[in-house]
Amino acid sequence: MSSSGPSTVDRAFQTALYDGTDSGLDTGASLLAADSGADAELARRGREFVAAAWRRGWQPADVVRLVRRELDDPHVRLAAGLIGAQRADDRPRGPRWRAQLEALPEGRARVGDRFSHATAVLELYRLLLRLPSLEPLDEHGPRAGAHRPESRMLTRIRALLAKAEATGYPEEAEALSAKAQELMARHSVDEALLAAAAPAPDAPGACRIGVEPPYEQAKAVLLDAVATANHCRAVWNEPLAFSTVVGFEADLEAVELLYTSLLVQATHAMTKAEAAQRAGGRKRTKTFRQSFLAAYAHRVGDRLAAAARAAVTGTQEVEDLLPVLATRETAVTDRLERLFPETTTTRLRGVTDEAGWTEGTRAADRAQVHSRSPLP
Template sequence: MSAGRGTIDGVTSTASTVERAFRAALYDDTDTGLDSGASLLAADPAADAELARRGQEFMAGAWRRGWQPADVVRLVRRELDEPHVHLAAALIRDQASHDGPRGRRWAAQLAALPQRPEPERASDRFSRATAVLRLYRLLLRLPALEVLEEPRRDPGPGASRMLGRIRALLAKAEATGYPEEAEALSAKAQELMARHSVDEALLAAGAPAPDAPGACRIGVEPPYEQAKAVLLDAVATANHCRAVWNEPLGFSTVVGFEADLEAVELLYTSLLVQATHAMTRAEAAQRAGGRKRTKTFRQSFLAAYAHRVGDRLATAAGTQVTEDLLPVLATREISVADRLERMFPETTATRLRGVSDAAGWTEGARAADRAQVTARPPLE
């Protein structure tokens, strides 16, 4: 029997190698334990298949605890390094091949996984084993999340075409260097979102079994994530949804009906891109004038942008729907609130912190005014 390795009927047990590596590395937070586990795996190439199989088990366990592919990739990118992100993506793909279909949103997350990197010319087994064990250590410690259910009704080709038009308009708004053009494109996109939402509401209200509200998670990435969470909350509220921010894990859970969730994802992403472009231009002008407080300027800019956009969205929210549609939307808002309460029975409010740059606040408010995301005609 080889030193440090078990045998079963004269055959080396690769599972024994993996188990001993796990005992050394996964249940010990020290680098010493990690090195010990990586050394065991590096010395036993026959253990690679078992190591990969156990990784799939860890990933399946993450799904049972409410995680989704995008959630795992987001956390791995936040806590570890880019090689770990590619390892996680490979595990997710491998697990998906043994998994049944989980819905359209899940499939979209699988399609958006980082592409496989080019294979390394020289293979360092110890370094790779160390990276794998770091990833597994993180997966083992994932907390339980709220389970998100996919919508029961297929949105159909009409909805897909509408969302395609909205995406195209927002992409043009993000790309243009002319504020007036961005304003017009964003306004048109918001109008289409509103009409799409109401059409979905009327369709569901007349169906034998109306859809229940669902939920999705949207990443709220550092830096300045508090201001970004406020912006997302404003967009969600304006589109008949509710958002709950999980600061430690870097995302907000948005609860609402599927058409509205799609609108929130699209509009939040577009506003964030437009805010970043506007902030970069405003910051360059400030630097040209001799100012150097970059961090406080950016933080105050995004906080003001989120606050001002929220005000504009809230003001417009009461003027978008005709009176005959109010009962339908009120019923849906009650359903959303009930779903939110069941998912998050305990929540706390938070306030924006660290907003101290007057110039940043002024420029952020101006950028929000230029975005003109609420300029859409009343619905008929």
């Protein structure tokens, strides 16, 4: 005998997702825990929440980043499992999307006993239900037929930056980072010249890069500096802890690589500077760290801009390159303005510690970038 009333999942959602209270969550979890026959529908509804997130402009890495920030590790594993399960029902998407799926943490179908699992699932669904709409990004990457396997140059850059992050010697990290930036600048120039010779160059794309607390303002400034130096533009979304970077594919790859590496190196340098300050009897604070990272971002931005200019002026094909770069810059700006017709600027807060600023500037000087040699 069938019932025409609401299902267990519907009743659990009504109390847990739309009520929003802890008591409602407990009631919903109890309903689900008592009815094992609701499991399949609960999983199906989760896949629907994931598909709705994609329609709102979210991507797999965005969802995982937010779940990790707002909830706990079991929820991250549940989200990864849901995203993986929804993949079978999803339409084909581009290489950047596939890379995000491949980078998902290990998923898990169940957490603890039935009540604990139902509680975690409902907490995750609450978050997914309330996701705001984001600017839709191009999911397909380079135009059909234009995508090429990762170049040997990018492979070398990744290896250099990995060594720079791992070494305990500042001088070695400096040399490795400088060489990586030289290769990045050359790679960008080569890609621009190649696009100029192609009959139908790619349009600029976009990606989101996490800018996580603490000291997210200074980190956003650092990412903006890296993006600008690599012919991209960045827009920071503070509430959701990411920046959207707009640019051509090879430049986007360079921005992701270099920002991640410089952030790791800045954190190492800041930890070392704090230890030296404590050894001298001076207590360091949050203001010291904020000022350190702000100065680091400012100084590194100057160095990267100088390297980018040198990469162009040192090119034998400079007369051919300048109009190409101008055309690409216009295309990037147009794409940015379509995605974000309204933006605002913000001022860094908490940058008042002179010692932090001095130490951050010194650290950026140690991570300085140099101009590359002219192209042969």
